Amino acid sequence: MLEPSLPIWMVDTMEASRWQQGVAFLPASICYLIGTNLFGPLGHKMGRWLAACSGLLIIGFCLILIPMARRMQHLIIPNAGLGFAIGMVDSSMMPELGFLVDIRHAAVYGSVYAIGDTAFCLGYAVGPALSGALVNSIGFEWMLVIIAILNFAYAPLLVLLRAPPARDEKQGKRRCERSHLLFPFAGSAFFSSLLTRQSPRPTLPLSSISSSISPSLFSSDMTHQVYRCSNLPSSPRTFVFLLPMFILLLQMSKPRSCN
Helix, strand or coil: CHHHHHHHHHHHHHCCCHHHHHHCCHHHHHHHHHHHHHHHHHHHHHCHHHHHHHHHHHHHHHHHHHHHCCCHHHHHHHHHHHHHHHHHHHHHHHHHHHHHHHHHCCCCHHHHHHHHHHHHHHHHHHHHHHHHHHHHHHCHHHHHHHHHHHHHHHHHHHHHHCCCCCHHHHHHHHHHHHHHHHCCCCCCHHHHHHHHCCCCCCCCCHHHHHHCCCHHHHCCHHHHHHHHCCCCCCCHHHHHHHHHHHHHHHHHHCCCCCC
């Protein structure tokens, strides 16, 4: 939205010549080249979400500074910061899309990069088409202020990309929630203190306990998930204490024939 409207605003405000209208974008192009090459490895170290969030904040700040310019020299710093910040966002978000595919979906990167390029091209198609109408209705200055406000509002949402949950983690969290619904007392302080209290090992070996029970009980997915997600210490005392409850739960879950 800035590219088609900035040359016209320069002609109306500072009576810029043709070469000045083109040279005004040179600082943005140079700094964009620097930003994309710099924040490839740097974004990986500092966090891509933080690099993209900082880039959006810098973009909003530079957009507010552009209408304050009265000479061509005044546009150098805002345009340079704008190009550098766009390079920060571009070099951070595309690898982040690939990372999300790695942890949550199949490792097929063509589709997610196609989605990113489609959104990028859609912005370049819709933005110039709307910029002329917005400049005529609300003016060049207010258009840039509204774009800056949108950048400031969108930047905090990138905190959600700080530690995105993987697909296995989300499934494990749901299973843990189901297990806590089945055993709401398992996370209580009294129950945990009973299980974490130091005591001698039981005289009955665990091998004899497990051999006296049908192996089908231990092959149940519910038994494995409840034991894995209970967040309790894996000790023989814990196993012996939870075993009667597991057996009772499985007996209650068996279908009964109605005569």
